[in-house]
Amino acid sequence: MAAEVSEKKLEEKKSRVVILVALVGIFVAVNIYLFAAGRLPSNFEGLGIMIAAGLSLAIYSFLYRDNPIYKFAEHIYIGLSVGYIIVYNYYNALKPNLLDKLFFPPPGERAELWLIVPLFFGILMFFRFSPKHAWVSRWSFAFIVGYGSGMAIPRGVKTMIFAQMEATLRPIEFFDMYGNFNFTAIATLIAIVGILAVLIYFFFSLEHKGPLKVASRVGVWFIMIAFGAQFGYTVMARMSLLIERIRFLLGDWLNVLRS
Amino acid sequence: MGIFEKLMKIDRRYIFVMIAVAIILPTIYEVRMKIDISEPVKRIYDRVESLKPGSVVLISNDYDPAAKAELYPMTLAVLRHCFRKNLKVLAMNLWPQGAGLVRMALSTAAKEYKKENGSDYVFLGYKPGGAVVIIGMGQNLLGTFPKDADSKPLAELPLIKEKGIKTLKDIPLVIAIGAGVPGIDAWVVYGKDQYGFSLVGGCTGVMATDYYPYLNSGQLSGLMGGLKGAAEYETLVGRPDEATRNMSPQSFSHLVIIAFVILGNIALIVEKSKKKRR
Structure with a gap:
């Protein structure tokens, strides 16, 4: 049975x-025909198109199943x-x-010796490769984390929280200056x-019963709609990439498109 | 096995084939569809239109070849619009892999509108650091980019001298076209809110929903999302190109996906009700 x-x-x-x-044989045969028929230019551009087409097809071969050609690409x-x-x-x-400023300054200019400090911290990063001495790299990371947090937190809070809150708290104007109904007020x-509703959904200090339950259910609906919109855009993005590749294969490689 | 049971167990490769067919046929037969313009894209167009000829626009192209399908047409359409309006363009990258694409877009658009490197546009190139680069440009643009991408001293270029550009405050409009981090977020957080220039954005479809709140709050004055956004901008500029051509295969592939989603859900409901009855 095992045998x-x-x-x-x-x-x-x-x-x-x-x-x-x-498949490799078919690809080679198609390329020979394309070069012989003058559909691909017999120069480096033609060679580049052929390689790009081969690699694109190799990557898409994963859709059939995992294979060595896909892994190679x-x-x-x-x-x-x-x-x-x-x-x-x-x-x-x-x-x-x-390097140029520290070791090879232009004639008449002095080497900028303060650059030894970032160079030193940069070299420390390479200690990550040694499990025994990896702790040394933490000095560099401490610098990066400290600098990064100091730079990002105040600006991030201002831009992503306060500015968004301000936009939400603005008074809703149902009518414009001419007395016409403002439909964007409904969107607001x-x-x-x-x-x-979404904030209530993520509020876990009280049990979701009664009005809280209703509000949190509404919150779930909003979250689902947001996920749906995001997924729709993601599908569009992925299709765009596929379309661009197919257009390249049909146009630049096989030369069967009119424009 | 009933039809719905078969549908539930369909080999996903059949779906791939159907999507491929839905893309290949409209591509070959060049099916064209009407492109409707959305408000956020129109706002970018209007903002560019509102600038006086000779004004400086900074285009930050923060993407790599993986996002070329969606963002390169945006870059090209925006450049064509700027050059048609006789605006001066500064282009840059916060991602290293995008430099070649920006160079290609600049040379294509500049050739069409007979614009000169150095006097009509300057390619600053790539600078690592993301947010730090933006802050640096806000304090001292020439210090952050002492040379352009061709290693020419920036201070000596006619565009920079003529316009007296020293910091981001001297630039009325920044167009951030980005596929991730650093990208539009960095321009909002470290640029727009700090230095007060007008900021509009272009992003991949995956990211578009993340940026709509910025539109609402006024932190972004306009937004192009994905291939659709690029196609809309091409339509507004009056130069339908790659994005517009790719919209019909896009629509057909979406129809296939929608059909499968509906069929899949019907099959699921039918199978569930069958199981209940049993």
């Missing part, structure tokens, strides 16, 4: 390898992104802001009801 199962698995594995090789993506960020940060931040009313 039969393992034989079946081996068969499945073989068929998957055959499918994989066949995924690792390339992560490696490229990290490599790009490191190099870009080195040339745009580390080199001009620290709904927002106020929603805020109060």
Whole structure:
């Protein structure tokens, strides 16, 4: 029985390898045709489009099932992104802001020695890689957390809490200066009801009975509607990404689109 | 097995295929749909229109290629609008991976409207630090960006000299197009509330609901959300492009999803009632 199962698995594995090789073969054949027919330019641009198309298809192959081609593309993506960020940060931040000013100042200018302090704290961060000495990096993190909190908390409270409260507490104007009914007042009313109901839903000091129960149920409805709106926007966003890729594959790669 | 039971156990790959078909067909046959303009997008357009020719606009492009589908068309449409109005543009990034995209958008729009780098627009490039960069620009823009993305000293560029730009207070309008952190939030918290410029935003669809409260409170003067927002702006500018073209496949794919949501729920209700009867 066990031998039969393992034989079946081996068969499945073989068929998957055959499918994989066949798909790669089709991709190669399509590209040969595209280059031969002049649908892809025979230069680096054409090569770039071909690689981008291959990697896009490799990533979408995950929709069928997990496979080595998908993993290969995924690792390339992560490696490229990290490599790009490191190099870009080195040339745009580390080199001009620290190394050049400290070690290679322009002729006639002095080295900015105070930069030794951030350099020192920066080097301490690398102690994270040693489990034994990781505690040293906490000095740098303490600096970052202290600075970050000091900067973010007052401004965050002012902008995200006080400003929002102020907008909610503004008097509702049902009629404009010409005496016409102001329909946005209804939206403001709904927002106020929603805020109060959701706050009551998250108020756990009293048991949700009677009017509190009704209000908290209304709060749940508001939360559900908010989740629905967020999900709808998320679907739209994900579809946009797919559409852009499909347009690239049909247009830039296969060249079957008119515009 | 009844039809609803089959529907409940449908292989999700059939749904993927149907969505792919719903996108591919309208893309190939170029089905066009009417784009209605929403109030938050119109407000961005009106704000840009209200500026006098020669005014300076700062466009912060805080996204990477993963958000290109939604945010690149926004950047391009906004740039086209600014250049058509003869506004001076400063462009920058708070995300390193977006620099190439902004350069591409700038060169495309500048070529169309015959605008010169240095005198009509300046690409400041990327600076790490997010909120710190914004605060730095608010205190001393030239100190934060001593050179532009092409390593030319910023103080010597005609646009900066002519307009006498020293801090964010010298810029009447900031357009923050962002896909995450740092992005629109940082511009609201560390920029708008501190330095008082007018701020409008463009964001991915996923994030749009997070930013609507800023519209209500007046912290954002306008908002473009996702591909729809970009398509609306393209329509307002009168230059339908990528976002407008992609709206019909978007609508068809949504129809498929809505159909599956309705069918799925009907199947669930029917199956539940069957189980109860049993």
